[in-house]
Amino acid sequence: MLTVQDVLKKVQNGEYDVHRDQVVTLKKVNKNHVFDEDLSVKRNQELIEQNNEAYDAQCKEYLDKRRELGSQLVQDSVSALAEEHCVSTEHATVIYDYAYRESHSSGMHEVFDTADELFELVQKYNNVKTK
DSSP states (O other), X not given: OOOHHHHHHHHXXXXXXXXXXXXXXXXXOOTTOOSOTTSOHHHHHHHHHHHHHHHHHHHHHHHHHHHHHHHHHHHHHHHHHHHHHTOOHHHHHHHHHHHHHHXXXXXXXXXXXXXXXXXXXXXXXXXXXXX
16 A cells, blocks of 8 residues: 555656656648648648647557546555545545645645644544534
8 A cells, every 4th residue: 555655756767657758759731731842732631640640549548548548646645644544445545635636736745744634633633522
């Protein structure tokens, strides 16, 4: 089971990142592009179409990979929070979602700090409620 520190280490190592240039190696060309002046217009048009279809496929692959890694980060984060705070993944998801919305612009350390503060607040509330 991953801990919060494990997740943060994976974030720092870039394990949840994919860079566009790692996946998208082609450039989209306009319809008037000439790949080879010695080829016919028709053949150049075919090459343009092939290139742009391959480019679109690479862009889709990049976005799918990015979404997949983002989902993995959320799943790992929620699991780590649930484990550390001894709550269900459903409870950890509620806290994580709020913490992420409030703090993600400052980085994942802040997201986890915010989540920890929220867990403490909930625990204090539950302690007061039961007395």
